Amino acid sequence: MEGATKPLCQSPGCSIQVSRIMRPDDANIAGNVHGGTILKMIEEAGVIISTRHCNRQNEERCVAVLARVERTDFLSPMSIGDVAHVSAEITYTSKHSVEVQVNVMAENILKGAKRLTNRATLWYVALSLENVDKVVEVPSIQYTSPEQQEEGKKRYEAQKLDRLETKQRSEDIILPVISVDRQSKEPYTVGYSQSSLIHLVGPSDCALHKFVQGGVTMKLMDEVAGIVAARHCKTNIVTASVDAINFHQKIQKGSVITVSGRMTFTSNKSMEIEVFVDIDHVMESPKGKTPAATAFFTYVSLDKEGKALPIPMLKTETEDEKRRFEEGRNRYLHTKAKRMAQVQKGHCLPIHE
Ligand code: COA
Numbered sequence: 363m364e365g366a367t368k369p370l371c372q373s374p375g376c377s378i379q380v381s382r383i384m385r386p387d388d389a390n391i392a393g394n395v396h397g398g399t400i401l402k403m404i405e406e407a408g409v410i411i412s413t414r415h416c417n418r419q420n421e422e423r424c425v426a427v428l429a430r431v432e433r434t435d436f437l438s439p440m441s442i443g444d445v446a447h448v449s450a451e452i453t454y455t456s457k458h459s460v461e462v463q464v465n466v467m468a469e470n471i472l473k474g475a476k477r478l479t480n481r482a483t484l485w486y487v488a489l490s491l492e493n494v495d496k497v498v499e500v501p502s503i504q505y506t507s508p509e510q511q512e513e514g515k516k517r518y519e520a521q522k523l524d525r526l527e528t529k530q531r532s533e534d535i536i537l538p539v540i541s542v543d544r545q546s547k548e549p550y551t552v553g554y555s556q557s558s559l560i561h562l563v564g565p566s567d568c569a570l571h572k573f574v575q576g577g578v579t580m581k582l583m584d585e586v587a588g589i590v591a592a593r594h595c596k597t598n599i600v601t602a603s604v605d606a607i608n609f610h611q612k613i614q615k616g617s618v619i620t621v622s623g624r625m626t627f628t629s630n631k632s633m634e635i636e637v638f639v640d641i642d643h644v645m646e647s648p649k650g651k652t653p654a655a656t657a658f659f660t661y662v663s664l665d666k667e668g669k670a671l672p673i674p675m676l677k678t679e680t681e682d683e684k685r686r687f688e689e690g691r692n693r694y695l696h697t698k699a700k701r702m703a704q705v706q707k708g709h710c711l712p713i714h715e
C-alpha cells in the first residue's frame with residue numbers, strides 16, 4: 363500500500379487502493395479539491411473494505427456503517443487534474459467494530475510527482491441487512507505480530523474513552539439559522555456567520571442500503587463549516603483539519619437533515635467551527651428531530667501564494683459564546699502542542715498559526 367510502511371493485517375482482502383482523476387466539479391471556489399470530496403472518497407474506500415471483510419465469514423449478510431472518524435489533518439491541497447490514490451487497510455477489529463486506516467496521495471501525472479495529502483482512521487460497525495438495528499459480530503483479522511494487535515487494542519480503548527468524554531457535548535444543539543438579517547448583525551460575531559443547510563436525503567446519498575453514506579454527511583458538514591468560515595473572514599478558505607466525529611444515528615432516505623455551523627474560536631490564523639447534524643423524520647411525525655453527529659472543523663484562509671492570512675478575531679457576546687471560545691482555545695493549544703511534538707519526532711504535519 364502506498365504511503366504506508368508495512369501491512370498490519372495478513373488476512374486476504376485487508377487492503378485496497380482506489381484511484382480517480384480530480385475533475386472541475388470536485389473543486390471548491392478557490393479551484394482546489396473540496397475538503398468534503400476528499401472526506402467522501404476516504405469514507406467510500408473504508409466502507410468497501412469493511413463491508414467486504416464483515417461478509418467474509420458471516421452467514422448473516424451485513425453492511426458496515428461509519429461510526430467514527432478520528433481527527434483528520436489536511437496536509438496539503440489537491441489540485442484539479444491530480445490523480446487521487448486512496449489506500450485503505452483494516453488495522454484492527456474488536457468484537458463489533460473495524461478500524462480502517464486510509465492514506466490519500468495526490469499524483470501530478472504530468473510531472474510524475476506524488477505527495478501525501480491526508481491520513482485518516484475510521485471505525486465501522488456491521489449491521490445486519492435483515493434487521494438494520496442489529497449489530498453483527500466482526501470476524502477478527504490476522505495480525506502480523508502480537509505488538510500490532512496490542513497497539514490496535516490501545517487505539518480502540520482510547521477512542522472508547524474519548525467517546526464517553528464527548529457524549530455530554532453531543533447532547534448540545536443549535537437551532538438552525540435559515541434566514542438571518544446579517545445587516546442587523548455586527549460582523550465577526552457568532553450570529554453574523556452562523557449558517558445552516560437543509561438537505562432532503564435522496565437515493566443518490568445512499569449506496570448499500572436505505573441509509574445515508576457517512577461520507578455524504580461529512581461533505582455536507584464541511585460545506586456548512588466552509589460557509590461559516592467564508593462569511594467570517596470573506597477571503598479564500600480551506601479545511602485544515604476535522605476533529606473526531608461520532609455518528610450516533612442512521613439517517614434514512616426521505617429524512618430531512620439540517621446541518622448547522624457556528625464559529626467557536628479564532629486564533630491568529632485559524633478558525634474553529636462547530637457543526638451539528640439533526641435529522642427531521644418527516645415521514646415519521648411526531649418523532650421530531652434527533653441529533654445525528656457533531657464535529658469541530660478548523661479552517662485557514664490562504665492568499666494567492668498559499669500563505670496563511672490573519673483571521674479577524676471572533677467577537678463573543680454571550681456567556682456561552684465566551685465559554686465556547688475558551689474551550690476552543692484549549693483544544694487549539696492542545697492540538698498545536700501535539701503537532702509540535704510530532705514535528706520534533708520527524709513526522710511532518712502542517713502548522714496553521
Ligand atoms: N465509534 C466507534 N465505535 C463505536 C461507536 C462509535 N461512535 N459507537 C459504537 N461503536 C462500537 C462499539 O464499541 C461496539 O463494538 P465492541 O462491542 O467491539 O466494543 C459496537 O459499535 C456496537 O456498540 P453498541 O453500543 O451495541 O451499538 P450502538 O447501539 O451504540 O450502535 C451504531 C452503534 C454505530 C450502529 C449506531 O450508533 C449507528 O447506527 N450510528 C449511525 C451509523 C451511520 O449510519 N453512519 C453514517 C451516518 S451519516
